[in-house]
Amino acid sequence: MSDVRAAVVAGHDSFAAGLCSAVARIVGPAHGLVAVSNEAATPDEIRTALEAALDVSGATVLFTDLPAGSCTMAARRIARARPGLVVVTGVSLPVLLAYVTGSDVAAAVRTGQGAVAVVEGGA
Amino acid sequence: MTLELFRIDDRLVHGQVVIGWGLPHALGFLVVVDDEIAAAPWEQELYRMGTPEGMEVVFATVAEAAAAMPNYQADARSGMLLTADVATMVRLAEAAAAVRQVTLGGLHHRADRVPRLRFVFLSPSEESALRGLAARGVTVMAQDVPTSAPIPLEAVLAAEGTE
Numbered sequence: 041m042s043d044v045r046a047a048v049v050a051g052h053d054s055f056a057a058g059l060c061s062a063v064a065r066i067v068g069p070a071h072g073l074v075a076v077s078n079e080a081a082t083p084d085e086i087r088t089a090l091e092a093a094l095d096v097s098g099a100t101v102l103f104t105d106l107p108a109g110s111c112t113m114a115a116r117r118i119a120r121a122r123p124g125l126v127v128v129t130g131v132s133l134p135v136l137l138a139y140v141t142g143s144d145v146a147a148a149v150r151t152g153q154g155a156v157a158v159v160e161g162g163a
Numbered sequence: 164m165t166l167e168l169f170r171i172d173d174r175l176v177h178g179q180v181v182i183g184w185g186l187p188h189a190l191g192f193l194v195v196v197d198d199e200i201a202a203a204p205w206e207q208e209l210y211r212m213g214t215p216e217g218m219e220v221v222f223a224t225v226a227e228a229a230a231a232m233p234n235y236q237a238d239a240r241s242g243m244l245l246t247a248d249v250a251t252m253v254r255l256a257e258a259a260a261a262v263r264q265v266t267l268g269g270l271h272h273r274a275d276r277v278p279r280l281r282f283v284f285l286s287p288s289e290e291s292a293l294r295g296l297a298a299r300g301v302t303v304m305a306q307d308v309p310t311s312a313p314i315p316l317e318a319v320l321a322a323e324g325t326e
Binding site for chain 2: 052080081082083085105106107108109110112113116117120
C-alpha cells in the first residue's frame with residue numbers, strides 16, 4: 041500500500057462499520073478509518089459523533105452514504121465550520137479502497153464511479 | 164394526489180423520507196414546517212441539496228403552513244409534511260383541520276425522554292400532547308418505514324423501547 045490517510049466513514053445502521061471492516065479485510069487493518077453510525081441518534085448526536093471522530097482521527101475527509109442522509113446533513117453542517125474538511129457522499133468500497141491506498145479524493149471518486157457496472161447474464 | 168402524509172421526525176429530510184417513503188409513494192413535494200428553518204436560508208439550502216431531482220422542498224412556519232394547507236391538499240403531486248417535534252405538529256393540527264393522521268417517524272434519545280420504540284423516545288409532556296391530539300380525533304401512529312407495520316399510539320405509549 042502506498043500512502044495511508046485517515047478518514048471518517050458515516051452512514052445508516054452498520055454500513056460504515058461494514059465498509060471499514062471490508063477495507064481492513066482487503067488491505068489490512070493498518071488504516072486510519074473511523075466508522076460512525078446514525079443509529080438511534082438525534083441530528084445533534086450525529087454531529088457530535090462525527091466531530092469527535094474527526095478530532096480523534098485527525099481526518100480531513102468525511103465519507104457518507106446517502107446524499108440526503110442524516111450523516112450527510114450533519115457533515116455539511118460541520119464542513120461549514122471547518123473549511124478544510126471535504127465531504128464525499130455516496131461512498132462505496134471501491135472509493136474507500138482507492139482513498140486508503142493512496143488516491144486523492146477526486147481520483148478515488150472516479151474509481152468508484154468507474155466500478156459501477158451492469159453485467160447481464162448470458163452475454 | 165395530495166398532501167397525504169404528516170410525519171414527526173427529528174431528522175426531517177433524510178434517507179427514510181426521500182428514499183424509504185419517497186419512492187413507493189412517488190413523493191413530489193415535502194413541506195418542512197419549522198419556524199426557525201423557515202427563517203434560515205442556509206438551512207433550507209442544506210435540505211434542498213439532499214433531495215432527489217423532481218422532489219420539491221417547501222419551508223414554512225406553522226402559520227404559513229396552516230394558511231397554505233388548501234394549496235398543499237390541492238397539489239396534483241403526492242406530498243409529505245414534516246415537523247421535527249411533537250409541539251410543532253400539535254400547533255399545526257390546532258390551526259389546520261386537515262391534519263387528520265400523524266405518524267411518529269423518528270424521535271430519538273433526549274435526557275427527558277424515555278424509550279418507547281427503537282425509533283421513538285418521548286417525554287411526559289410529549290406523550291400528553293400526543294394524547295391530546297388523539298382526543299381531538301387525530302389518528303396517531305408510529306411507523307419508520309412503509310414496510311413496517313404502523314403501531315397505534317396506545318401501543319406506543321405502552322411499549323418499553325424493545326420493539
